Amino acid sequence: MTGKILTGPALNRRFFLKAGLAGACSLAAHPLMTTVTFAASNGGRPLGDHRLIVMILRGGMDGLDVVRPYGDPMLARYRPQITKGDKGSELDGFFWLHPALADLMPLYAKGELGFVHAASTPYRDKRSHFDGQDMLEAGTGSDVPLAAVRDGWLNRMLQSIPGLVSDTAYSVGAAEMPVLMGEAPFSTWAPDQSLDLSAAARVLLDQVYAEDPLFHASAAQAMEMSAHLQMAEDEGKKPEGPFADDLALADFTAARLNEDTRIAAFSMTGWDTHRGQNAAIAKPLSHLAQVILRLREGLGANWGKTLLVAMTEFGRTARENGTAGTDHGTGGAMVLAGGALNGGRVFGTWPGLDEAALFERRDLMPTTDVRAWAGHALRGLYGLDKGLIEKSIFPGLILPPDPGLLL
Amino acid sequence: MELSAEILAIRFGYGLPQPEGSLSTVPEILAALAGPDPAQKQYPLPPSTHFATLSDAYVREKKIAKSGGNNKEAETASRQAMSGLLDLAQRSTFARTIDSPQPFRERLVAFFTDHFTTRQKGILDHYLTFSLVDEAIRPNIGGTFADLVTAVTLHPSMLSYLDQKVSTGPNSTLGKKQGKGLNENLARELMELHTLGVDGGYSQDDVRQLAELLTGLTISPTLTTEFEKRRVEPGAETVMGKTYDGDNMKAIQKVLRDLALHPRTAQHIAGKLAVHFLSDTPDASAVEAIRAAFEATGGSVPALAQALLTHPAAAKGLGAKLRQPFDFLVAASHALGISGGTVMAMKLVDFKRNYLFALDKMGQKLKFAPGPDGWPEEAEAWVTPPRLAARIDWSMQMPQRLANPLPDPVNLARVTLGTRATKTLTTAASRAESLAVGVGIVLSSPEFNRR
Numbered sequence: 001m002t003g004k005i006l007t008g009p010a011l012n013r014r015f016f017l018k019a020g021l022a023g024a025c026s027l028a029a030h031p032l033m034t035t036v037t038f039a040a041s042n043g044g045r046p047l048g049d050h051r052l053i054v055m056i057l058r059g060g061m062d063g064l065d066v067v068r069p070y071g072d073p074m075l076a077r078y079r080p081q082i083t084k085g086d087k088g089s090e091l092d093g094f095f096w097l098h099p100a101l102a103d104l105m106p107l108y109a110k111g112e113l114g115f116v117h118a119a120s121t122p123y124r125d126k127r128s129h130f131d132g133q134d135m136l137e138a139g140t141g142s143d144v145p146l147a148a149v150r151d152g153w154l155n156r157m158l159q160s161i162p163g164l165v166s167d168t169a170y171s172v173g174a175a176e177m178p179v180l181m182g183e184a185p186f187s188t189w190a191p192d193q194s195l196d197l198s199a200a201a202r203v204l205l206d207q208v209y210a211e212d213p214l215f216h217a218s219a220a221q222a223m224e225m226s227a228h229l230q231m232a233e234d235e236g237k238k239p240e241g242p243f244a245d246d247l248a249l250a251d252f253t254a255a256r257l258n259e260d261t262r263i264a265a266f267s268m269t270g271w272d273t274h275r276g277q278n279a280a281i282a283k284p285l286s287h288l289a290q291v292i293l294r295l296r297e298g299l300g301a302n303w304g305k306t307l308l309v310a311m312t313e314f315g316r317t318a319r320e321n322g323t324a325g326t327d328h329g330t331g332g333a334m335v336l337a338g339g340a341l342n343g344g345r346v347f348g349t350w351p352g353l354d355e356a357a358l359f360e361r362r363d364l365m366p367t368t369d370v371r372a373w374a375g376h377a378l379r380g381l382y383g384l385d386k387g388l389i390e391k392s393i394f395p396g397l398i399l400p401p402d403p404g405l406l407l
Numbered sequence: 408m409e410l411s412a413e414i415l416a417i418r419f420g421y422g423l424p425q426p427e428g429s430l431s432t433v434p435e436i437l438a439a440l441a442g443p444d445p446a447q448k449q450y451p452l453p454p455s456t457h458f459a460t461l462s463d464a465y466v467r468e469k470k471i472a473k474s475g476g477n478n479k480e481a482e483t484a485s486r487q488a489m490s491g492l493l494d495l496a497q498r499s500t501f502a503r504t505i506d507s508p509q510p511f512r513e514r515l516v517a518f519f520t521d522h523f524t525t526r527q528k529g530i531l532d533h534y535l536t537f538s539l540v541d542e543a544i545r546p547n548i549g550g551t552f553a554d555l556v557t558a559v560t561l562h563p564s565m566l567s568y569l570d571q572k573v574s575t576g577p578n579s580t581l582g583k584k585q586g587k588g589l590n591e592n593l594a595r596e597l598m599e600l601h602t603l604g605v606d607g608g609y610s611q612d613d614v615r616q617l618a619e620l621l622t623g624l625t626i627s628p629t630l631t632t633e634f635e636k637r638r639v640e641p642g643a644e645t646v647m648g649k650t651y652d653g654d655n656m657k658a659i660q661k662v663l664r665d666l667a668l669h670p671r672t673a674q675h676i677a678g679k680l681a682v683h684f685l686s687d688t689p690d691a692s693a694v695e696a697i698r699a700a701f702e703a704t705g706g707s708v709p710a711l712a713q714a715l716l717t718h719p720a721a722a723k724g725l726g727a728k729l730r731q732p733f734d735f736l737v738a739a740s741h742a743l744g745i746s747g748g749t750v751m752a753m754k755l756v757d758f759k760r761n762y763l764f765a766l767d768k769m770g771q772k773l774k775f776a777p778g779p780d781g782w783p784e785e786a787e788a789w790v791t792p793p794r795l796a797a798r799i800d801w802s803m804q805m806p807q808r809l810a811n812p813l814p815d816p817v818n819l820a821r822v823t824l825g826t827r828a829t830k831t832l833t834t835a836a837s838r839a840e841s842l843a844v845g846v847g848i849v850l851s852s853p854e855f856n857r858r
Contacts, residue, residue: 130528150778174768174793176777190793193768195800201844204835205799205851211831212853214790219799222792322473 046163047262050340050381051302053253053295054154054179054263054374055310057284058133059271062316062326063333064364065281067115067346068096074318074353081324082277095346100285104292107337111407112296112303114343116334116373118351120314120366127328129272132313137179139371141396151182153371154265157378157393158184169263170256172249177265187221187261191252192245195226228255243290250291254298257306271312275323292337304339307406309377315364318353329363334373340381342407347373371397373405380406409433410722413825417858418725419684419716420510422738423823428508433716436511440709441549446503446513447541450747452496455538455563459630461488462532489534494755496537497773501762502747504737512548515712517733518683519544521781522676523559523601525568526774532567535630536774539564552676552706553667556601560593560663563626569593569779576622576640589640594618596779602666603647604675613646620644620651620662673701680715686727687785690720725827726857729786732769735798736762739850742823743810761805768797786857798856803847816845820852827854 065082069075071094076083088096089105095117097105107113122141123132135142139153158169159182169186171177174193180186197205202223209216232238232251239247253264268291270284288310296303315332331351336343351357351365359365371394378384378393380402390397410433416423430436468482507513520540527533543558543565559565566572574590575582582588594617598609623639626632634656643652649665651658666672677697681689693715700707700714715721730738740750750758766773770789776782783789806813816836820828832852839845849855 128528130526150780176770178777181777188791188793190768190796193793193796193800195796197799197803198840198844200840201803201847204839204844204848207835208832208848208852208854214786215795215853215856218790218792218795222796222799225792226796322475 045260045262046161046165046168047382049302049305050262051257051299051306051338052263052377052381053257053306053308053338054265055288055291055308055335056133056137056177056179056265056267057271057288057310057312057335058267058269059129059273059284059312060132060314060316060328061271061284061312061332062273062277062281063117063312063331064315064318065273065277065326066098066101066285066335067091067117067333068098069094069117069350069353070096072353078319078353080320082320082326085278091346094350098281098285100282101289103289104337107292107296108344111344112337112339112341113292114336114341115346115348116336116368116370117346117348118331118364118367119334119348119370119373120331121370123314124330125360127314127330129313129328134178136311136313136370137177139179139374139394141394152177152179153374153393154179154263155182155184155186157384158182158186158263160384160388160392161382165260167256167259167261169265170253170261172253172256172264172266175267177267180263180265186263189222189225189252191225191229191248193222193226194229195222197223225252228252243287246287246291247294250294251298254295257299258302268310273316273325274321274327275325277320277325280325288335296337296339306338307340307377307381308335308337309374310335310337311370311374315366317363318358319362330359331364331366334370336373336405340406342404347403347405368400369397372400373403375399376403376405410716413827414722414725416510417825417827418721418728419514421504421513421734422730422741422858423825424741425510426506426508426741430509433713436509437709437713437716439509440512440515440712444512444545444548445509446507447545449506450499450502450751452499452537452541453492455535455542455630458489458492458534458538461485461492463629465489493534494758496534497763498751498753498758500537500540500773501737501740502750504733504747505740505745505750506747511712511716514684515548515708516540516544518680519548519555521776522679523555523565524776524779524781525562525564526776527564527567533774535564535567538562548708550708551667551704552672552701552708552711553664555708556597556667557660557663559601560597561624561632563630563632565593566624566626566632569596571621571624572626574618574622574625575638576619578641579622579639580637581635582638582640589615589618589622591615591618594621597663597666600780602672602675603669604671604678607669607671607675609647616644617646617662620646621659623654624656624659668705670702673698673706676706676711677701680711681720682784684715684728685720686724690718690723693718693720726854728784728858729789730856730858731782731789732766732771732794732798733773735769735856736766736801738823738855739802739806740809742819742850742855743806743814743846745809757808761809765797765801765805768794769801770794770797790856795851799847799851802850803844806846806850807843813842813846816842816849819846820849820854823849824854829854 086099088099089102090096104113121135123135137152166185167187171180171188174190209219273280311334312332314330316326316329321327349367351367355361375389375394386399390399416425465485468478468485471478472482504513525536525539527535539562543562547554547558569592570590571593575587577588591614595614599605603609619640623634625635639654643650646662651662677694680697681694696718697711697714700710704710817833820833820836836845836848
């Protein structure tokens with residue numbers, strides 16, 4: 001074996017043992033074991049130490065229910081059924097946090113959690129999930145036809161980074177992440193994708209893939225990922241219970257970010273709360289809380305260099321509907337977390353809830369652009385040029401003055 | 408030059424063994440394109456108008472329920488009727504492809520369905536996407552490219568997907584009354600994706616003019632295509648140097664034909680066909696032969712197919728392309744002897760696990776291409792670690808649920824790959840510790856996944 005292997009991460013050594021090959025065979029004879037990520041781990045770290053996690057909350061998260069403006073008497077009038085239960089945790093005397101996020105309050109107190117209220121993409125009027133998400137992930141304004149943009153803003157950001165390697169950015173989960181799609185290379189893995197192969201089957205696959213570099217490299221990486229998850233399982237670290245999938249996702253993401261990965265993107269669903277919202281929104285919120293807490297735990301000291309930005313395609317109607325839910329709206333909220341965040345507050349400009357202050361007398365009025373916050377995150381974490389952000393990453397955006405997102 | 412059965416099945420079909428009664432010579436295959444569609448006949452689907460009736464009833468029931476009506480049962484029945492229809496469409500898509508004695512015809516249908524990708528926003532409207540295949544693609548596969556462009560552009564699935572249904576001339580009656588305006592989405596994609604191609608020599612002004620010309624084209628509440636006068640932008644429009652007068656459907660049909668027959672379109676479609684069937688970097692003379700056939704015949708689809716199948720490049724370089732996930736599942740069904748009838752009769756939970764969800768994991772959610780430009784062609788997009796893992800996982804786990812007894816792995820390699828079954832592969836397959844692993848090795852091999 002080469003020195004490179006011996007100094008590699010523990011999971012790789014373990015993988016050899018699992019495959020029953022350690023000691024018996026040389027690395028050269030089993031190229032499936034020379035993995036892509038392995039090779040990259042000796043490469044540069046083009047983005048430095050800061051980590052960015054982008055979460056897309058699909059379905060339209062109701063910002064008014066997550067960061068609740070109980071300080072405005074209109075809230076209870078618009079939402080008699082939704083507001084009649086537990087008020088949640090007080091954030092600042094005006095906003096209260098939804099009770100399903102109560103576990104995150106210690107982070108808020110430490111400044112490791114924050115929110116942006118009344119933000120949205122430039123998407124207006126049509127309120128379609130697909131179009132809204134397309135615009136959110138394309139990062140364009142309404143001046144550019146959506147169909148003309150075939151890549152995501154996070155990919156365009158990567159395209160500007162010299163020395164990029166494929167595991168600098170990771171798309172986590174089976175769902176496609178359009179925000180990360182495009183020319184710049186990135187890696188992808190779905191923690192719930194099992195690859196349950198016997199050692200003998202691995203050896204045979206290694207042989208049939210030997211002459212095909214594409215199959216070989218992908219299979220090698222798949223096996224490494226799968227072995228990593230298997231190892232966690234063997235060591236009794238495999239998450240269980242109702243949040244098992246979230247925890248596995250967080251564990252995998254944290255493990256990547258603790259190595260060479262600096263950008264991770266994944267999505268969470270379940271936000272389309274048209275009816276029975278009190279029960280319907282508590283579920284995705286508690287999943288969100290678990291993911292954030294587990295990421296914090298898994299990242300350890302690296303949490304201090306991490307910013308998580310969670311964004312959704314639009315907010316929901318100010319008024320509840322006839323089925324104790326809310327319908328597609330406009331202004332929404334963003335969730336921010338991480339040790340790099342200068343949090344413990346609600347960012348943004350509050351537009352008020354008077355009917356005249358609502359967008360089309362219906363939805364929370366968006367006062368800031370989601371892209372501006374993402375742009376400042378990129379600028380703060382990686383020192384990106386303002387012109388690059390305004391021209392390439394979020395074409396047409398005019399970056400407002402620095403809101404002081406980061407420490 | 409006559410193509411071997413192996414090349415016809417692997418490169419231009421859905422793999423070996425071919426369904427019973429499959430046509431075996433190029434002239435037969437080409438001649439049949441103008442004839443009836445056996446797959447659609449075997450597994451028919453109700454038309455989009457039938458779906459519209461169900462959808463209408465469902466919307467009504469939902470409204471009643473929302474206003475506190477006591478109609479839970481009716482609402483549930485209505486929803487079930489719609490999801491039943493969707494299930495039928497999903498299964499039929501597999502069954503038709505698996506059983507058709509004209510696999511090349513199915514490949515052409517799939518190619519043009521992808522070329523004219525649509526996707527619906529609501530899960531229940533999703534049926535329209537399947538209807539487009541039945542109502543606009545399949546009936547025109549023996550016709551011309553212009554027939555396809557016209558039928559697809561006028562289909563509710565496209566009008567809905569690319570927002571034409573809301574486009575309104577700013578100076579139309581409705582536009583002036585409600586302050587509504589143009590939506591350029593369909594006009595842009597018509598030129599960029601469907602006809603001329605991204606560098607096809609059109610300008611933003613052409614897009615705008617075409618969008619104005621298309622105003623009036625919309626969908627009725629019963630999901631039929633209609634021409635709504637009050638949306639029409641008055642006056643003549645000039646597209647690609649040609650002026651179209653008359654604010655009516657005729658002018659729209661005229662511009663669609665002109666775009667479809669444009670020399671840039673011939674070039675664009677010839678290139679896409681060669682990339683899809685031959686290689687990501689196809690032989691330039693093959694592209695030229697298809698382009699010339701397009702020009703000579705006014706875009707006859709069987710003529711394009713003939714140029715493709717009879718060019719020397721058709722017989723060379725097998726393995727340059729990758730079977731996309733849907734095609735992989737169909738080829739694996741052939742390999743395992745699973746018929747379309749079996750897929751239709753499978754329990755819903757089995758169909759979902761074996762086919763639908765498997766497709767999601769391999770990255771090709773059925774009829775949910777990521778954008779109007781369809782699915783990616785290059786192998787790199789499909790052989791990513793999680794997507795390849797999904798193929799390997801399926802190959803190792805699913806055959807034992809689907810086929811009893813499992814085939815002998817070495818024989819399976821020979822039957823499905825013919826001369827492409829390498830010594831390395833048959834040796835590996837023969838050394839597997841179990842039949843299931845042996846079959847898994849064959850189905851996850853590069854030889855089986857490439858074509």
